[in-house]
Amino acid sequence: MKPFPKELSLRHKRFLGRLFPGDACLLTPEGAVAFGADSSRCFAPPFAVVRPERLDQVRELLAWAQAERMPLYPRSRGTGMVGGSVPVMGGLVVSCLRMNRVKEIDPDDFVAVVEPGVVTAELKALAAEKGLFYPPDPASVKISTIGGNMATCAGGMCALKYGVTRDFVLGLEMVLPGGRVLRTGGRSHKNVVGLDLTRLLVGSAGTLALVSEITLKLLPLPESTATVLACFGSLEQAMAGAHAVFRAGILPAALEFMDDMAVKAVALASDPPWPETPGAVLLFRLDGGSAAVAVEAERLEKVLSAVSPLDLIRAQGPDEERLWEARRLISPASFQFGPDKLGEDVAVPRGRTAEAVAGFRDIGQRHGLAVVCFGHLGDGNIHVNIMYDARDQAQNLAAARAKEEVFRLSLSLGGTLSGEHGTGLTKKDYLSWQLGEAEMEVMSGLKAVFDPAGIMNPGKGW
Amino acid sequence: MARDRPDRPEAFSEEHCVLCGRCLEVCPLFAATRREELGPRAKALLAQLMEAEPPLTPRPAAARLASLCLGCGRCRGVCPQGVDIPDLVARLRREHPGFATWVWEQALTRARRTWPLAARAAGLAPEGLSPERLGLTLKCLAGLRPGQGPGRWLTVERFPDQVRGRDALLFSGCLAENVFGHWKAAARRLLDGLGARVAEADWACCGDSLGKAGLARAQDRARARNIEVWREAGRPLIAVFCATCLSGLSDYAQDPGLFADRAEAEAWISSLAPLSGLLKAARFVLSPDAPKAVAYHRPCHADRADSDFELLSLALGPGLVLDTRGQCCGFGGVMQLAAPGLCAEVAARCWQALSKGPARTVLTGCSACVVQLRASAPEGVLVGHWLEIIS
Numbered sequence: 033m034k035p036f037p038k039e040l041s042l043r044h045k046r047f048l049g050r051l052f053p054g055d056a057c058l059l060t061p062e063g064a065v066a067f068g069a070d071s072s073r074c075f076a077p078p079f080a081v082v083r084p085e086r087l088d089q090v091r092e093l094l095a096w097a098q099a100e101r102m103p104l105y106p107r108s109r110g111t112g113m114v115g116g117s118v119p120v121m122g123g124l125v126v127s128c129l130r131m132n133r134v135k136e137i138d139p140d141d142f143v144a145v146v147e148p149g150v151v152t153a154e155l156k157a158l159a160a161e162k163g164l165f166y167p168p169d170p171a172s173v174k175i176s177t178i179g180g181n182m183a184t185c186a187g188g189m190c191a192l193k194y195g196v197t198r199d200f201v202l203g204l205e206m207v208l209p210g211g212r213v214l215r216t217g218g219r220s221h222k223n224v225v226g227l228d229l230t231r232l233l234v235g236s237a238g239t240l241a242l243v244s245e246i247t248l249k250l251l252p253l254p255e256s257t258a259t260v261l262a263c264f265g266s267l268e269q270a271m272a273g274a275h276a277v278f279r280a281g282i283l284p285a286a287l288e289f290m291d292d293m294a295v296k297a298v299a300l301a302s303d304p305p306w307p308e309t310p311g312a313v314l315l316f317r318l319d320g321g322s323a324a325v326a327v328e329a330e331r332l333e334k335v336l337s338a339v340s341p342l343d344l345i346r347a348q349g350p351d352e353e354r355l356w357e358a359r360r361l362i363s364p365a366s367f368q369f370g371p372d373k374l375g376e377d378v379a380v381p382r383g384r385t386a387e388a389v390a391g392f393r394d395i396g397q398r399h400g401l402a403v404v405c406f407g408h409l410g411d412g413n414i415h416v417n418i419m420y421d422a423r424d425q426a427q428n429l430a431a432a433r434a435k436e437e438v439f440r441l442s443l444s445l446g447g448t449l450s451g452e453h454g455t456g457l458t459k460k461d462y463l464s465w466q467l468g469e470a471e472m473e474v475m476s477g478l479k480a481v482f483d484p485a486g487i488m489n490p491g492k493g494w
Numbered sequence: 495m496a497r498d499r500p501d502r503p504e505a506f507s508e509e510h511c512v513l514c515g516r517c518l519e520v521c522p523l524f525a526a527t528r529r530e531e532l533g534p535r536a537k538a539l540l541a542q543l544m545e546a547e548p549p550l551t552p553r554p555a556a557a558r559l560a561s562l563c564l565g566c567g568r569c570r571g572v573c574p575q576g577v578d579i580p581d582l583v584a585r586l587r588r589e590h591p592g593f594a595t596w597v598w599e600q601a602l603t604r605a606r607r608t609w610p611l612a613a614r615a616a617g618l619a620p621e622g623l624s625p626e627r628l629g630l631t632l633k634c635l636a637g638l639r640p641g642q643g644p645g646r647w648l649t650v651e652r653f654p655d656q657v658r659g660r661d662a663l664l665f666s667g668c669l670a671e672n673v674f675g676h677w678k679a680a681a682r683r684l685l686d687g688l689g690a691r692v693a694e695a696d697w698a699c700c701g702d703s704l705g706k707a708g709l710a711r712a713q714d715r716a717r718a719r720n721i722e723v724w725r726e727a728g729r730p731l732i733a734v735f736c737a738t739c740l741s742g743l744s745d746y747a748q749d750p751g752l753f754a755d756r757a758e759a760e761a762w763i764s765s766l767a768p769l770s771g772l773l774k775a776a777r778f779v780l781s782p783d784a785p786k787a788v789a790y791h792r793p794c795h796a797d798r799a800d801s802d803f804e805l806l807s808l809a810l811g812p813g814l815v816l817d818t819r820g821q822c823c824g825f826g827g828v829m830q831l832a833a834p835g836l837c838a839e840v841a842a843r844c845w846q847a848l849s850k851g852p853a854r855t856v857l858t859g860c861s862a863c864v865v866q867l868r869a870s871a872p873e874g875v876l877v878g879h880w881l882e883i884i885s
């Protein structure tokens with residue numbers, strides 16, 4: 033196979049300028065570098081950036097890129113946490129932000145058909161106007177896109193009751209290197225004809241194809257929601273509270289937890305919703321018919337009261353947002369404890385969550401580093417933010433060790449290296465800790481079928 | 495706040511940017527263009543890359559790109575890391591002064607002479623003859639002459655007594671001082687109605703646009719002059735009717751060097767009053783020819799309470815049908831000269847929002863917003879400062 037180009041030739045530039053007229057082709061080095069990083073803070077400069085608006089442009093681009101062996105890096109909002117859209121091998125960033133039409137929201141078929149650049153919160157709002165519900169709600173819901181969510185199989189708070197992005201993707205339109213268009217799945221909610229290529233693509237992080245259209249499943253919008261924020265003196269008490277809730281047969285739409293460090297981070301970065309600083313916080317969302325939600329909220333509070341919470345704050349309607357905003361803030365706010373972060377999002381079997389969190393906090397203490405634990409208690413997906421100062425060599429080493437210990441502990445409990453962010457650049461070296469040779473081989477074979485020239489998002493561990 | 499002064503140690507806030515992307519949600523320039531390189535996160539990243547040793551991107555070009563910003567301040571409001579992009583942009587503009595900055599300084603500091611002239615010239619010159627980069631500015635200025643407003647259809651029936659007999663100054667801002675003389679006159683009449691004892695004052699520009707354009711020295715001069723005017727008048731109440739001027743004047747308090755002591759800085763802040771706030775307890779009557787539906791454009795620089803909006807909701811009741819939060823008019827100060835095309839894209843998006851309801855009259859409380867919206871308004875839509883509707 034010929035090597036990747038080292039730079040764009042004049043001929044390349046002419047082709048791109050013709051296919052992407054005006055400001056849709058960005059060739060200046062200072063413009064292109066702005067697309068060199070994502071929320072992982074990994075950085076590598078691309079040769080240039082293109083902004084397709086139509087399928088025919090994408091087809092022509094992918095045909096040309098395969099012939100030239102030009103690496104392509106699909107990118108939507110660049111909020112990925114593992115460097116998934118960082119152009120590490122040179123080549124072109126393909127910004128999907130101008131493919132942002134909501135083509136259809138069908139209240140009879142319960143589907144939405146959208147382009148990848150649609151911001152997730154905007155789709156949710158449009159669906160809600162028609163009484164429909166698109167449940168996935170990553171903390172980045174207002175700042176990330178359906179394209180990015182699909183490509184990373186983003187999770188979210190409501191995964192506990194409704195599932196993750198994968199559970200709502202019915203069909204895809206994508207362009208393969210070489211320019212072939214593939215349509216998988218469709219708009220029927222059930223479909224077992226052929227291999228499930230849709231599911232294969234969801235979470236493939238731009239390494240197989242460029243997705244140009246996504247058909248999503250919708251649900252009826254629950255009539256009402258309620259949020260209960262429960263403050264506890266300690267993490268152990270909070271865990272006991274969560275346990276009691278499940279045992280009582282209550283399935284909240286979402287159940288998030290924050291440990292004492294997460295609580296502190298939020299308080300430092302904003303005006304927190306709790307009156308006095310608790311040792312741990314649980315955040316529940318209930319949804320359903322109005323009457324049912326009211327009854328369920330009563331029941332939830334009663335069950336929680338038995339484990340002596342410091343405070344129970346209930347909100348309904350627009351006031352709920354304030355409580356959830358605190359949760360969304362944790363990730364950026366954890367930088368209050370150090371300028372650099374290793375943000376891991378391991379997941380363990382649900383029954384091992386308490387054990388895992390205790391272990392992660394121990395690891396932090398052993399290495400003398402601030403470790404912030406929070407996340408999706410209900411489904412065992414725990415965000416472990418190891419905070420450190422990269423300029424300090426000792427802290428650098430300690431953070432790297434702590435990260436490996438976090439991985440080892442998760443795997444030993446039957447868990448996974450990543451519950452929702454993916455492996456990208458930051459975790460690619462650890463793939464073999466979890467995947468066997470046979471699995472890796474089959475995955476490489478599949479990659480070669482979709483992308484024989486290896487131009488789609490090269491340099492990543494998926 | 496890291497001010498753009500060479501004599502002070504600077505802690506650049508963009509170093510704290512963690513690239514989380516929250517600011518992309520609110521940036522009107524990014525929303526209108528969908529060009530990520532124009533967003534706030536890109537500005538913070540560009541600044542970091544060009545400060546690296548050796549620079550990871552060519553300095554002057556990156557600084558020019560990063561300084562394309564409307565200065566609306568929305569990104570600062572949502573950043574969990576306290577990154578201040580407008581401040582970064584001001585610094586970059588100061589360090590890399592270009593043609594646009596220079597022209598703007600000319601325009602603002604010599605507004606008295608140049609603006610009415612430009613207005614007249616733009617009205618007379620055939621479109622094609624206007625220098626290309628000044629195109630939109632000239633168009634704005636052409637739209638500035640009296641007589642194109644929303645009409646007068648609101649009367650004050652009774653004035654409250656809260657400032658009766660108090661000494662006051664009126665801060666009108668560059669536009670009203672130089673072009674929209676009738677705004678100033680209307681504001682004077684209202685202050686008379688309120689019974690305030692208004693003294694004449696020879697103010698300088700509030701300094702907001704100067705600072706954002708990177709013209710720190712000119713800004714400092716303007717600020718010092720205004721504080722002097724206020725001191726000489728015996729530190730009275732200052733009534734302001736432009737949201738951006740009000741915000742620019744309030745910012746003085748963040749520069750302690752301007753005041754004798756903390757107490758004086760606090761006195762300055764408490765002497766600033768939006769004119770609309772003074773009128774809140776007034777009683778208004780709508781005339782029969784008042785439009786049935788009016789839209790309100792919320793200026794980027796309106797404070798949280800936005801007393802102009804409060805006043806209009808009280809006075810117009812159900813007639814006020816739309817309030818554009820989150821939309822920027824796209825005026826952008828020096829951007830009018832540096833990248834008028836981008837300003838126009840932002841204005842077009844703002845009009846999409848404003849055209850959603852039935853309203854054919856748009857009111858606002860910022861001079862620059864009036865200019866930009868008037869210049870870009872669709873056929874048949876009337877735009878004005880709320881002062882203009884009061885007879």
Ligand SMILES: Cc1cc2nc3c(=O)[nH]c(=O)nc-3n(C[C@H](O)[C@H](O)[C@H](O)COP(=O)(O)OP(=O)(O)OC[C@H]3O[C@@H](n4cnc5c(N)ncnc54)[C@H](O)[C@@H]3O)c2cc1C
Binds near residue numbers: 242243364
């Ligand atoms: C504050 C914050 C909170 C977050 N919270 C969560 C959370 O709760 N849950 C969660 O799962 N994630 C979370 N994330 C991570 C991130 O938001 C998600 O990974 C999101 O799905 C990325 O979307 P994006 O639009 O930014 O995509 P990008 O970052 O631009 O891209 C992500 C990946 O998708 C690929 N891609 C993008 N578009 C296409 C396309 N059209 N075709 C093929 N591949 C494509 C890219 O190549 C890349 O590998 C959070 C991030 C931040 C900054």
Ligand code: SF4
Binds near residue numbers: 510513517535569575
């Ligand atoms: S919100 Fe702040 S920290 Fe986040 S990307 Fe924007 S400037 Fe950086």
Ligand code: SF4
Binds near residue numbers: 524533569579
């Ligand atoms: S000040 Fe306004 S225009 Fe400038 S980067 Fe921030 S949000 Fe965008």
